[in-house]
Amino acid sequence: MDPFTFACSSELNLPLAVKVTRLEGYEKPLPYSTLLKRPDLRHRGSNLSPNSELYVTVQPFAHSKPLTVPSQTPYKHFKNGRVWNQWLTLPVSYSTLPANTQLAITLWDLSPINPKGGDRNHHIPFGGTTIPLFNEEATLRTGRQKCRIWRHKAADGFSDTTTPWQERKGRLRKGLDEPTVVVDEKQSRREAELDRLVGLMKQQEMGEIPESKWLDSMVFRQIEKLERQSVRDTLRPKQPIQPNGTAIKPSEDGEPKVTLCAEGDPDHIDGAFFLYIELPRFDHPIVFTDHEYPPPPASSIHLPLLPNASGVNFKPPPEVHFGPGINSDAANTSDTDGGGRLIRIYDPEVGYADNPAETKHRRLIRGQRNALDRDLKPNPKMRDFLNRVMLYGPTVELSDKEKDEVWRFRHHLTRDKRALTKLVKSVNWNEQAESRQAIALLPKWAEIDVDDALELLGPSVQNPAVRAYAVDRLRKADDEELLLYLLQLVQALKFEPQHTRDDETDSSLASFVIARSAGNLKLGNFLYWYLMVELDDEAPTHSAENKKLFARVSFDFMKELEATPQGQARRKVLLRQGELITVLSKISKDIRSSRGDRIRKIEQLKKMLADPKNELLDFDPPLPLPLDPDVKITGVIPEEGNVFKSSLLPLYLSFTTSTNSAYGVIFKTGDDLRQDQLVIQIIALMDRLLLKENLDLKLTPYRILATSTLAGAVQFVPSTAVSAILNNSKYKGSILGYLRFHNPASSDTPSVLGVRKEVMDTYVKSVAGYCVITYLLGVGDRHLDNLLMTPDGHFFHIDFGYILGRDPKPMAPLMKLSKEMVEGMGGVAAGTESQFEAFRQYCFTAYTTLRRSSNLILNLFALMQEANIPGLAIMGAGDAAVRKVEERFKLDVSEDEALGFFAQLIEREMGAWAPVLIDRLHGLAQGWRA
Known part of the structure; x- marks a missing residue:
């Protein structure tokens, strides 16, 4: 053939x-x-x-x-x-x-x-x-x-x-008695010529016949004439002949x-x-080819347990009712009963996930080429192919061809740090010989980045040697960097291979986290509270298996802490922190359940804070604040206690510190702060990534700590909501008026738009930073009440109850950039002191910088997929949440195309009318509630 x-x-x-x-x-x-x-x-x-x-x-x-x-x-x-x-x-x-x-x-x-x-x-x-x-x-x-x-x-x-x-x-139109038609030979030749020309035209369109513009135009006109003539021939009366041989006479006007x-x-x-x-x-x-569907699930029958066919314990057959007239045993049953009995047959090939022939072929091929692959180098075409594979994100599954090529050039790829995660995806870990070869390459591999190490700690990697290699890479990170990933590392403990015995030692990841946290006060503080959230008895979403895991990790952490020189003192500090949170939780619940208006609740709060029985007036020695262990508090200031206007009635508490300053904290019960904690952690990480590129966007990653699944503390940042600024005549109803009021221009300092230059720079940079970050994280429910401003120009977002593109309001914008925010920069008019163009450039730089670090951010979200956080769990099982973030990075296009998309996004959101309507409706709703 x-x-x-x-x-x-x-x-x-x-x-x-x-x-x-x-x-x-x-x-x-x-x-x-x-x-x-x-x-x-x-x-x-x-x-x-x-x-x-x-x-x-x-x-x-x-x-x-x-x-x-x-x-x-x-x-x-x-x-x-x-x-x-x-x-x-x-x-x-x-x-x-x-x-x-x-x-x-x-x-x-x-x-x-x-x-x-x-x-x-x-x-x-x-x-x-x-x-x-x-x-x-x-x-x-x-x-x-x-x-x-x-x-x-x-x-x-x-x-x-x-x-x-x-x-x-050879037939007339449908509806006649199908008489035979006498075909005109001239018309038939015309039709054949038309078919031939159309076929040649298709060949030319496919590139098989070279183009000649002047000649082609003549041929196309001739084809159109023949097509019109063909239509006229269809209308021309034909001389049909009936089956009996007599002709059908036309009408008086010549038409049949x-x-x-x-x-x-x-x-x-x-x-x-x-x-x-x-x-x-x-x-x-x-x-046409049909889809090849996967085989049925694996059979539970084991061949060694089948000495004979009679010893097979089959599952009961499904209940089947045959329809009328369908009967497998008509002699014994009627049409109305359930039909004949099903015959159960054991098929030894049912349940195999792969084709045994292909599996053996792959095993033979990979085993035979082991000696030859050491010196194998890719040609330019294969090098481009491998480079394209190396650029894949963590959520991309490799095809069989890509896996085979990565395995074939594994020795050559040891110098590429990006290739290790692709090799791990390419190895068949069920094959001992293949897995041994892959593990032998780990010491020879170029040092991988932290984002790849986090990917190797995810749920898809179960090999202990590979996970231990990833942990060894994390050992080289300092404590400040490790603190950025500690929340995800605690969740990664859920993906560790299960131990067969209860007395077996902990995995390398658990031992590493415990050892580092026991040697650092800040790491130990946050590890303790992350574990307390996982051990919360009031959380129905936490499985008993995970609680057992984290209880053991908590026990080992306390045991390791005792072995350190300052272990006893630090254990006592953690105990005192737990007592403080317990007292504050009880006060918060009592305030919520008490009767009376907000004024009475505030007075009741002040009395509770001043009550000596609660032991909140004096902490001796000073206690590291759970929210920020670097801050040591000496007591609470009762007269500054307050209750916010909210359905959950959060408490405002002011603590005195060892430096004689005040530290404001918002304490909540009845609200799950784990999602806000995750978003603030990602914002802090993005701030660090931008600072590495010498881009300080003046972000305000205030601190949040969830002390249980329904309680937690938030750092209070003195600020004013944008909605309050726009409704205050003192600021002339504008953000620019607010900045001018607090930071007026003077003759001895540089100024822009009547505001001190450094303050205007802070405002422009912070707006750009939060526009990019909230877009990437898909933060929803953005209105002027959860956009805040500080007197020194810092702009920031609060309340991250909706992320990953979810929003309670229809037609929500992808990015919050209101007209009032742009006017605070001087508007978009050219030729003035407007800072809008600087804002755009900050947005583009931040977007490209974070886009280059997308793997790290995506891997952090991947490690959180089993955390039972509502905003992530609602996206569905698997890596659906990771894919939502990945969509925003536009990794499937070039950097220039991604920047073009982001520029269009800025222009579209500035002129959108839906956000303005949402802000108006939200303001009306808030006024009605008040």
Whole structure:
């Protein structure tokens, strides 16, 4: 056989598309007698003008059922002919289409009167046609297609369609008694010539015939003439012969008595129309292939336990009821009972996840090339292929070919630190020989980055040696950097391989975290509270298995802490912190449950804080604050206690510190702060990444600590909500007025827009930083009440209850950039002191910087997928949350294209009206509640 190159339709992940080109055809006008019977036909569009406006709908069908909604051409006014030249894209891909897919194409006419009555549905079918997408050889149709239009019929996608795109050879129109037709030889030769020219034209469009513009234009005009003549030949009266051999006599005007009638319409003069469409062309023929579904789940039957067939304990068969007339044992059962008994057969191949032949082939190939692969180097084409694989994000699954190539060049890739995570994905860890070879390469590998080490600690990696290698990389991180990832490292303990014995030693990750936390007060403080949240008895989402795991880690941490020189003192500090949080939780719950208005609750709070029984007035020695262990508090200031206006009534507490300053804390109960804690941690990490690139965007990552699943503390930052600033006449109702009030320009300092330059720079940078970060994290529910300003120009966001694109309000913006925020920079006018262009540049720099570190951010979210945080859990199982963040980074395009998208995003959000409406409605709702 000659070699034949083709592609499979199941691999064609492109949306189905069709180009509606033009409509050709002729039809005699309606006779006056018909218009007298049906005067409404006089005003139908196609009867008013031969080039009246029509629109086309295309809908795919299979098995006589629609596959998706129809797609429609836009309105177009025709002058000399009905020519659309419009591509329509349908919301279904070629890879999911069945072999019997048909395109139902309907042309719709407009009528001022509905023939069936009523005031609606004034569109009536001008005609329709149905074309199969695959031909008789199961090959996808491509290129130009000429489809017969059946007048006054909407296209149906039934398997036995009444509107086929081609008439059957040698027959008149459907509805006659199928007499034989005498074919004109001249007409037949013209049709053959037209088919030949159309075939040559398709070859030229595929590049098989060189172009010649002046000659091509002449040929195209000739083809159009032949096509119009073909339509006229269709209208020309033929001499049909009945089956008995007698000819059918034409009518007096020379036309055969063949009519096409619309439903409810009088007899219509015969006519013929053809719709020319174009289907996409591909480099190779596309042959239909079905999806290969995975095998059934693994069988629970073990061969060593089957000495004979009678010893097999099968699961009970499913209950099956046969329909009427379906009976496997008609002699013993009736049509109304459950039918015959099922025969259970053991299949030893059921349950294998892979093809045994392919598995053995892969094992043999990988084992034989071991000696040759050491000196194997890729050629330029393969090097480009491997570099493209190295750029994949952590969520991308490698194909079989990519895995094989990464394994084949594993020795060459040891110098590329990015390649280790790809090698781990490429190894079949169930094969001992292969896994031993992969583990032997770990000491030779170039030192990986922290983000790759975190990926190797995720749920997909179970090999202890690989996880131990990732932990060794983390040992080189200092305590400040480790603190940024400690929350995720605690969650990564859930992915450690399960031990077979309770007395077995801890994993390397747990031992590492415990040892580092025992030697550092700040790490130990946060590890203790992260473990307390996981051990919360009031959290129904925490499994008993995980609680047992973290209880053991907590016990080992306390045991390790005792072994340090200052271990006893630090254990006592943690105990005192726990007592403080317990007392504050009780006070918060008592305030919430007490009766009375807010004024009475405030007075009650002050009395509780001053009560000596609560031991909050004096801490001796000073106690490291759980929220920030670097701050040592000596007591609470009762007279400064306050209760905020909120449904959960959070408490404001002011503590005195060892430096005689005040430290404000908001304490909440009844609210899950773990999501806010995660977002603030990511913001702090992004701030560190930007500072590494010498970009200080003046972010305000205030501190949040969840002390349980429904309680926690938040650092209080003295600030004013943007909504309050805009409603204050003292600031002239603008952010710029607020900055001028607190930081007026002076003659001895540089100024911009009447504000000290360093303060304006702080405002512009902080707005840019939070615009980029809140967009990447998909922070929702943004309104002017959770945007805050400090007198020195710091702008920041609070309240991260909605992330990853979720928002309680419809038409929410992707990024919060209101008109008032832009006016605070001086507006967008050029030629003034406006800082808007500087804002844009800060946004672009921050976006590209964080985009280069996307793997680290994505891996941190991946490690949190089992944390049962509401905002992550609601996205679904697996890495759905990670993919939501990945979408915002636009990793599938180049950096220039990503910046172009972000520039368009800024322009779109500035001029959007939906955020303005949301802010107005939120302000009205808040005023009504007050």
